Amino acid sequence: MKKIQLKTKISLSIISIILISLFFSIISIFFVYKINESLNEIKNRTLDEVLAAGDLENTLILQKGLVTYFLTSKNEIWIESIKKYNQNFINFIHKVRKIVHDKKSLNYINKIEEEYIEYNFLRNRVITLYKNNKIKEGKILHKKIRTKFKNLIHYCQQYKQYTLSKLNLYFDKINQKSLHTKISIIISLIFSISISFILAYFIFYKVLVPLRKLVWNTEIYPTQHSFEDEIKIISDRMNTLAKKFDLTRAKLEESKEHLEETKRLALIGKLAAGIAHSIRTPLTTLKMRLFVLKKSLDLNIQQQDDIKAILESIRNIESILNNFLEFSKRPRPNFNIEDIKEVISNLLNNFSYKFDLYKIKVYCSFSENLPLVKIDKNQIIESLSNILTNMCESLEEKKGKIKINVESGFIEPLDKVIKIEITDNGPGIPGHILNKIFEPFFTTKEQGTGLGLSISKKIIEDHNGWLTVKSTLGLGTTFTIILPIN
Numbered sequence: 001m002k003k004i005q006l007k008t009k010i011s012l013s014i015i016s017i018i019l020i021s022l023f024f025s026i027i028s029i030f031f032v033y034k035i036n037e038s039l040n041e042i043k044n045r046t047l048d049e050v051l052a053a054g055d056l057e058n059t060l061i062l063q064k065g066l067v068t069y070f071l072t073s074k075n076e077i078w079i080e081s082i083k084k085y086n087q088n089f090i091n092f093i094h095k096v097r098k099i100v101h102d103k104k105s106l107n108y109i110n111k112i113e114e115e116y117i118e119y120n121f122l123r124n125r126v127i128t129l130y131k132n133n134k135i136k137e138g139k140i141l142h143k144k145i146r147t148k149f150k151n152l153i154h155y156c157q158q159y160k161q162y163t164l165s166k167l168n169l170y171f172d173k174i175n176q177k178s179l180h181t182k183i184s185i186i187i188s189l190i191f192s193i194s195i196s197f198i199l200a201y202f203i204f205y206k207v208l209v210p211l212r213k214l215v216w217n218t219e220i221y222p223t224q225h226s227f228e229d230e231i232k233i234i235s236d237r238m239n240t241l242a243k244k245f246d247l248t249r250a251k252l253e254e255s256k257e258h259l260e261e262t263k264r265l266a267l268i269g270k271l272a273a274g275i276a277h278s279i280r281t282p283l284t285t286l287k288m289r290l291f292v293l294k295k296s297l298d299l300n301i302q303q304q305d306d307i308k309a310i311l312e313s314i315r316n317i318e319s320i321l322n323n324f325l326e327f328s329k330r331p332r333p334n335f336n337i338e339d340i341k342e343v344i345s346n347l348l349n350n351f352s353y354k355f356d357l358y359k360i361k362v363y364c365s366f367s368e369n370l371p372l373v374k375i376d377k378n379q380i381i382e383s384l385s386n387i388l389t390n391m392c393e394s395l396e397e398k399k400g401k402i403k404i405n406v407e408s409g410f411i412e413p414l415d416k417v418i419k420i421e422i423t424d425n426g427p428g429i430p431g432h433i434l435n436k437i438f439e440p441f442f443t444t445k446e447q448g449t450g451l452g453l454s455i456s457k458k459i460i461e462d463h464n465g466w467l468t469v470k471s472t473l474g475l476g477t478t479f480t481i482i483l484p485i486n
Contacts, residue, residue, distance in 0.1 A: 049163045050163040050164060052095055057156040063149075064149065067123060104162065111155055119148040122148065291311070336376070340370060340420075344364070354388075358392045360392060363401065364403075364405075365403075367406065367407035370408055371408055371418075375463060383459040383460055389452065395424055400426055403421075403423045405421045406419070408485075416486075418481075421480050428473040460481055465481060467481055
């Protein structure tokens, strides 16, 4: 029998859990719907009827004593109030008749309506007698309709009690449905939990145990290692391995791309070193002879300027040769524990004359509690100096700003790092040039050697760090240095 793949096992387990959750949700939604349906039934029928019965009783009670008030005051306003409340009561009778659904409620309404018609007829006779000053005869009839009014109140109260009993009956039904719902949900929950335990057992013994054995059988951890959270450890290790794999692959691809260029640069470096050593001696002799000629001959101003220009050119050639030699024979870093804040602060102090010369404002910020870092201080200063020099020269035509931000952080796979961001507001670097600025001998300056930034990048890479650049035309350029703490 063909074994089920791990991918299929996990997929089936997840699908089963989803189906169980969906089933449980549907059952819960169904019972909630039934309860809502019952509540709507109460609202649409019984509750409206209870409220209408209460309004009917209140409207009748408001008519109490109005005939007596008319008798004592002879004010027609009481007659108007009687007509108003009479019309309201009749309207409520019609309203209740529309919403009742059972025979007993209709009997109550019919009885109340019948009694009220008779009561209203007698009340109108009493009012007529009082208007005609037949006080004695009116009082006798008035006493009779008081009994009628009490009977009406009693009938309204009986009807209201009946509607309340119906409401309680509906609530009892709701409680029964709620109990059935709770029982059904509990049963569904027990069923879901049971299935979940079965699936958990399956996942643990068919998925997690094989994964744990896989970890034990690899050399990721020593055999005596005690796992506290296997899933987290596996996840962390797999993520780390994936990131390291991606980084290694990227570096491998980059190495392949630069392999031929490295060979060419190595050859150029050796050639440059040989040429530099061969040229320096005759250049020194030439410079000394020119110096002697300048002192021994009586030269006019034009001839003096010519010799001065020749000497300046010889000094530029010597500077270029020294850069070639420095690039071809880079010393290995001499690592020491340093305070990066102190290193950068001292560098900025030494650079202050150049910032003043180019009229550049520098803003520097350090995050709190920066850790000490293992670096070659002199090489890092040289790398930062090359970057700052390039920025100053790019800001020569405008009063610029340079912002330096230093903070610590965590970057895979280097762990704890120091991040240095150097940003200017210069003209920016065009896209077709941006990818070439770290290449040796690439320069856009008339007198540049094209080695400054390539030396900076090599220094940072010798520290197992990264040097990257991003630039936007018209807005400025940002160099980012990432240095591992250890």
